[in-house]
Amino acid sequence: MTRRVDLHGDIGEILVSEDEIQSKVVELGRRISVDYAERQLTLVSVLKGSLPFMADLMRAISIPVRIDLMEVSSYGGTATESSGLVRILKDLSATIEGDDVLIVEDIIDTGLTLNYLIRYLRGKNPATLRICTLLDKPARRLVDIPVDYIGFTIPDQFVVGYGLDYGEVYRNLRFVGVLKPEVYSEPA
Amino acid sequence: MTDPPDASAPDPTDAGDRPTFAHASEAEMARILDFYAVRWVYEPDTFPILWNLEGGVVESFSPDFWLPDLDLYLEMTTLRQRLVRRKNRKLRRLRELYPDIRVKLFYARDFRALMLKYGKLALVGALSGTPGQVVPARRAAALVEVLAAGIVDPELAAAIGDPEQALAPPSAAALAAPAAAVPAGRTSSPRRGAGRRARRRLAAERRAAR
Numbered sequence: 344m345t346r347r348v349d350l351h352g353d354i355g356e357i358l359v360s361e362d363e364i365q366s367k368v369v370e371l372g373r374r375i376s377v378d379y380a381e382r383q384l385t386l387v388s389v390l391k392g393s394l395p396f397m398a399d400l401m402r403a404i405s406i407p408v409r410i411d412l413m414e415v416s417s418y419g420g421t422a423t424e425s426s427g428l429v430r431i432l433k434d435l436s437a438t439i440e441g442d443d444v445l446i447v448e449d450i451i452d453t454g455l456t457l458n459y460l461i462r463y464l465r466g467k468n469p470a471t472l473r474i475c476t477l478l479d480k481p482a483r484r485l486v487d488i489p490v491d492y493i494g495f496t497i498p499d500q501f502v503v504g505y506g507l508d509y510g511e512v513y514r515n516l517r518f519v520g521v522l523k524p525e526v527y528s529e530p531a
Numbered sequence: 532m533t534d535p536p537d538a539s540a541p542d543p544t545d546a547g548d549r550p551t552f553a554h555a556s557e558a559e560m561a562r563i564l565d566f567y568a569v570r571w572v573y574e575p576d577t578f579p580i581l582w583n584l585e586g587g588v589v590e591s592f593s594p595d596f597w598l599p600d601l602d603l604y605l606e607m608t609t610l611r612q613r614l615v616r617r618k619n620r621k622l623r624r625l626r627e628l629y630p631d632i633r634v635k636l637f638y639a640r641d642f643r644a645l646m647l648k649y650g651k652l653a654l655v656g657a658l659s660g661t662p663g664q665v666v667p668a669r670r671a672a673a674l675v676e677v678l679a680a681g682i683v684d685p686e687l688a689a690a691i692g693d694p695e696q697a698l699a700p701p702s703a704a705a706l707a708a709p710a711a712a713v714p715a716g717r718t719s720s721p722r723r724g725a726g727r728r729a730r731r732r733l734a735a736e737r738r739a740a741r
Binding site for chain 1: 562563564565566567568569601603605635640641644645647648649650651652
């Protein structure tokens, strides 16, 4: 029998409130606007998790920006699957050659996906390539990546909300919360 | 602003020449690294960390993976807490002796979080700890003999693992990785020494039983 999702009831703790997120987004937008003044800035968002952050951040930036979206497949093959490779499910829709590119991420934990994206985007010859993430979970880091803009450094907990999902749900929560362990201990 | 970085597309790791992994969690980690095009080498180096008075190596540490692009060693430890403590001690010693080496210890909780993230939490039990260990044929045969002889020796059992666990039908995940083999040229480790001692004791027990 599958478990019924209780959007708010499944959250054990609110880690970052809606107000805290919005204040931080304004602060990041202000910093980015100053740092990239007079530059040709392109924000590249990585679907699907960073969608709410991207939508809020781009409106907090006061200089002209272009936006683009990417989506890459996530690891999740079966245990007996010999190997697979990350696939670009949605590529950039325009060239970024010579542009200042800012990757907008929802969360960085192991850094594996971001490491792949950076190498991929570097191949497209942007003028600069920097990273902005709402959440940073350094305890899980495998690949050390310099992150230029960090919203919140969070502890080693499984979080959902504000774009982050578990089993493709909880993305529409307006805050970042810690999922109750019993939620992922039972079949979703 | 930073300078434009080197333009280099990811180089997918050649998965055609895979080593034999000692543990299912290592095989899973290799698949994850392959997926994200992070190059890896399985147990390429052994670092001596303790010597006897004659200068012979009595303890060494062979990290599970080396990630050349990241210049990082990765050690997986999804086993019992007692072994984790031993590994932590060895890691501290390694860092004291080789301060320039970067090693990341990947604990059971890290592996669990990774599996949760990738929607594979249900497989954690099969890929972690004792069930995830791949039993080499020779060791399995020795364990069969232990059970057949009805030997109850806590020290022996500790040296060769829990026979009942080890002889349980292997999980699908464990079967995904080939049986463990000692990589050529690798320094003998205390754990393997314990295995040899256990086999010698087993032979002595059998002689005494005749």
